Amino acid sequence: MRADRLVSLVLLLRQRGRLSAPALARELEVSTRTVLRDIEALSAAGVPVHAERGRHGGFALLPGFRTELTGLNHDEALALLVAGSRRGAQAFGLGSALASAMLKVVDALPESHRDTAAGVAERLLIDPETDLLARRQAVDEVPGPVAAEVRRAVLAGRKLRIRYAAVDQAPRWRTVDPVGLVTVRDQGYLLATRSGADRTYRLSRIMAAEELPEPAQRPDRVDLDRAWQDRSTRFRTGGDLVTALVRVAPERRQDLVGTALAVLSEEAEETEGAESAEGADAGGTLRLEVTFQDARHAVWALWQLATDAEVLAPEWLRTTLRDRAAAVATRYEAPPEPLSG
Template identity: 40%
Template sequence: MRASRLLSELLLLQNRGRMTATELAAELEVSVRTVYRDIEALSASGVPVYADRGRAGGYQLVDGYRTRLTGLTEEEAQSLSLAGLPIAAAELGLGTVLAAAQLKLYAALPAELRDRAGTVAQRFHLDVPGWHRGIESPPRLGELAESVWHSQRIRVRYRRWGDQEARRTLEPLGLVLKAGNWYLAARAAGGGEPGVRTYRVSRIVDLTVLDERFERPADFDLTEYWREWSAEFEQRLYPRIAVVRMSAMARDLVPFYCGAVGVGAVHAAGRAPDENGWLRVELPVESTVAAVGQLLRFGAEIEVLEPEDLRAQVADAIRRSAALYG
């Protein structure tokens, strides 16, 4: 543990130049006293690190000194695929591994490229979850990730929709983070339910990692599987089409209320708004009960034209709401 920390301190000084003991302590989540001891250890081992005293002082390496101890471990190399998702990496138990990998990667770059990489990191940031929601933190996510890494079977108790529970022995093939929610792609062990299925990780009530390895299918592509599954899921989620008229404000609200499906419908309208700024759109909606709530979110900025039964239900809900408010 200490050797890893000493290397991290060395790489921090190499990448960033002068740093105070307080800055190093905050970066590595240790005490300032620990940093003092570590710097002494680095000096004793021949690393040319020296201290500038005073308010603007700090530790730095002699100009031109560079360490070549920058080889990535297997875990660090794997973690780099999550370089833009530090929260997700932490949830998978790879937070410190990712930080070490990034330090080593920066240290291996020539000074010009290292400066450019740092500039990019200061100007662009990837924030995956939608507004008003963070990344969920299922309690057994780390163990689940380990089973995916090592191709180990798992036994789960899973809460299905309607709060019915099912027990499964699964072969976990991949984890996907979608809009702050974790999903597991897995197939049933022992020739149970055919094909790969998707499970919401937060609905796994109990998990046991078994001491049983399985052979991962050579032709399984997680990205392609997720693309196909997502398309099928959207078709099941939005089985109906509502023909509506939308005001300009309603169209501005579509990304928040209807997501990418709604945005696609507006773009596909293929016509200009009328003289009042309203646009006729064929909007995919959920089953009737859910669709009513979905459409009511727009208030008076939308009118349902078809189908007739959905228009009637929305009108009835508006009348009952008006009655509540007198």
């Protein structure tokens, strides 16, 4: 691990010029003291790195220094394979490996291409952490050691012991046969079997993990896309699912569909006085039958739509939303009490 970090440090200085110790520490995800020790190690190994004093000082390499440091290690190569989204790599615990790999890829380019690539990269931003309303995107946080242990067991084909915290349950240990890893909307999942039955575990709920020496009981080949589709179908058709009939304004249809698990039926409704039979295009509404994961999910999703949606059935869901709206209205009926002080 330290050898990889030393390589990344040299590449950072080659590509960005002078950098301070705190800046290097942030890039390498280590302490400033560790950076200073690495600088000393590079100097002792003959790498011409020197310190520049002053307010804008830092560390830099002598001009023209170049060495062949671009070989990718296993995790860096793996990170590039899942780098369709940087946060996708983060979900599998490969964020730092991806950053290190990209440094090596850029350094391997001819100088003219390297300069062009750096300029282009500054003009492109993919999947920022916040949207235009400054809302942070939900990204699962998975401890690095846990992600690494799960990943090793998946790739090596060995059994895995995990301490898993299911929803509304205390964490407990279980032994599984890992099949593969999937990331969906920046949330990572472990597909596995347990006692021969399919199981899906959210990575952020794995508190600890231990790769076991025994080989996993699993097929030699797997179609992860098909396996995920099968599990998704079973999830949508079982458990505590809630089916609701909802009238929604056309402009909010996508908001409803985006939060529901599935759309079972859809039809356009004409409002009174609409001249066209095109339903929503003539000022009408849409009537959708949709499913939600459970009662809590249904209430949350429909509350976001406010008066742009109306639950027609089931009655308990309609009543729940009505009571919540009444409670909010009551809270705002009277002016607020003066602030003390």
